[in-house]
Amino acid sequence: MSITIKYRCANCGRIMDAKDLDILPGIRCSYCGSKVLYKIRPPKIKRVKAI
């Protein structure tokens, strides 16, 4: 199982995979070049049993 970590650019709001950012030297937005990125964790999927 692999967890996909995503980043959202604080400047332009684009969402990128961490995989795509690995190509670049240092983490920065591949669209606008901003270095301010927020890490987005994928929401945990909980199974709730409906009664």
Ligand SMILES: [Zn+2]
């Ligand atoms: Zn950006």
